[in-house]
Amino acid sequence: MTKKETRPPVLEVKGLMRRYATLVALGPLDLEVEEGEFVALVGPNGAGKSTLLACVAGLLDPTEGEVRVAGARAGSLPARAATSYLGDEPVLYDDLSLEEHLEYVARLHGLLDWERPAADLVTRLGLEDRVDDLPAHFSKGMRQKTSIALGLARPFQLLLADEPFDGLDPPSREVLTDLLSEAAASGAVVIVSTHRLDIAERASRAIALFDGQITYDGPADQATMHKLLP
């Protein structure tokens, strides 16, 4: 066996089920995602996309089953080091500037040389003139871009993004799609939940959820995505 074969998948989901009171929101479902995959997670509202991502991030506890990130239980210290999670709405500190946010997140993740990569990221997202401003005063789209910058400024093996394109203008959507593709090309797993056909078509794999169950798991080719995202 080669070294690569012995390495666990970046994301491994076994028998995952999540209930809210009596409502089964997700699963049971099994899933494996290998490094370098760019996965589009699609499905109608209430299909379980956000619940799946939050369970993988360790933000929600599974009712049953197991989620492992890079071989570690989701939510554990190594899994948190490997997982970057962009929630469905930006959650930022009121009293930190964009730069202070970036420094804080980078240092929490043990980064020494964070400034140059962070500056590049900020420039690509068009926020270079606002680094000293408080995101609390930003527009919705700019807050979203700040959240994206924070998610990408830290090291990760698995990037989870819950509808990150909401509130972004077309050029920013394009930049974000490029950033996600680059992250996947560098070997990270990128899982993006989206309703946008143009984004989903750029993914290497599509997973469709309906009523908490996987109804499609395969290539994100144009014909399939047209069926899944009419």
Place this chain on the structure above:
Amino acid sequence: MGEAASPALALRDLRRARHHRHQADVDWVETLYRVYVTVLSGAAVIWLSASKVSDASAKKGGVADIRDHGAAVLGLVVAFLVALGLRSGSRGGPLSLEAADVRVVLLAPIRRRLALRAPALHQVRSAAFVGLCLGAVVGNLAGHRLPGHFAGWVAADAGFGLVAAVLAVGMALLACGLRLPRPAAGAVGLAVLAWSAADVAAGTVTSPLTIAGRLGLGPLPGDVRGGPLGLAAAVGAVAAVGVLALAIARLGHMSLEAADHRGRLAAQLRFALSLQDLRAVILLRRRLAAEEPRARPWIALRRGGGRRFGRLSGSETGVAVRRRGLHSLMRWPLTRVLRVGGLGIAAGLAAAGAWKGTTPLVVVAGVALFVAALDALEPLAQEFDHPTRLDSFPVPPAQLADAALLVPAAVLAATALIGVAIALAVTGVAAGPLLISVVPAAAAAVAGGAASLVLEPVSAAELMSRYPVPEAAGPVLVARLGFAPALAVAGWLPLLAGRAAVHQKVSPEAAVFQSGIAVAGLSIFVVRILANHFQRKRAVPEP
């Protein structure tokens, strides 16, 4: 950055930097003014509680009762706080982290216990301080009435308050760290309460909380049940420190889901409080406590029923609105039923206390019914929450409000009646005046609740811009905030009229009845004015 990038160091640096920034942003003159006002109000409350409530020394029989049952009763108080702590912990409390801290810090590769220790200890310190102060105030009262060294009473009760507060917050943190399910937390809380209640009923000393309760009896001379004071202090300290140490050790295991949910709601709650928006505070507090309406009603109302009720009022609107009120009532969760019931009992007991001579207890009785009214008026509150929907009804808002007040009035009257009945059974005071005073008390509580819904929150800055003399804004703001609860307190004033009649050798029942009619009439008048005020505000101007 030349230094090694340690996540713990980053966390410490950020917290320090934010602390310094907050300090730099503080307006020290404003802060000193607030401290001055707080100290002045606190001193006034302590002076009033010590000298005006009643300075009479406890009678011999009363002291003997305190010796026999005091420790167990105080143990029951601690048990109640512990049960509340367990309840809060099972719902993700007592910590209310910033939402960004949950997403950024608790999802970062840093030990959660390390990240949570500082906010947890901050919360414990705050609770301990409040417990200490409240205990000292109670000690001040006890020291004036009971035998024993005055300073000893203050010190012992301050210590008791501190132990009780730390135990309550510690249990909440422990339940949170253990992720105790709600039913389990409820069961443990009930067991702790039952154990202490059994000690009260049987006159035994079996619960450790009864032993800790002995601490609150401080320097009371004689054979005090509960053991020596030193043992009580040791048991209290060991229990508080032990629970706290266990809680801190388990902190890292808390549910992120609950922390995230709570963090978001707490931020909204703080904002609502800063705006003095009572309605928003109530809604957010319910969400924090996960207090949802029942999926199935206690009793399903018959379809098409209520016609006879409607004919009485002569309006189809009345039927619809009152049935909507009953539907809401039938979906009250058990916690709300218990809370309103508890408030009714508190109001009844306080009213009985006021009748027996402790006049300020009418404030407690009024405020208790006012808080109950905020729950009872939920259907009307929901109409006011969405005024555009209210505008879409082909009914004048004042007419709808009138119809919507009948069910809450009946609920409050029943609540107060139950409370008064229990108070009569416990205290054995004269039944007539208390029973008659239920009607004006309920009417005034409804009026107070309606006032809190109709009168929108107003900021000091807004008031200052409205008045030519800015200094007038303060008293106006206080009057505006205090109007609704003061109305509810006024509902119990007929009881005081009845008490005065006893001294003048006149029938107390007649005095309560006559003044009760006046208060009930005033309440109806206030409600009419408020409803018309709201209607005028919503009126579409004629072209």
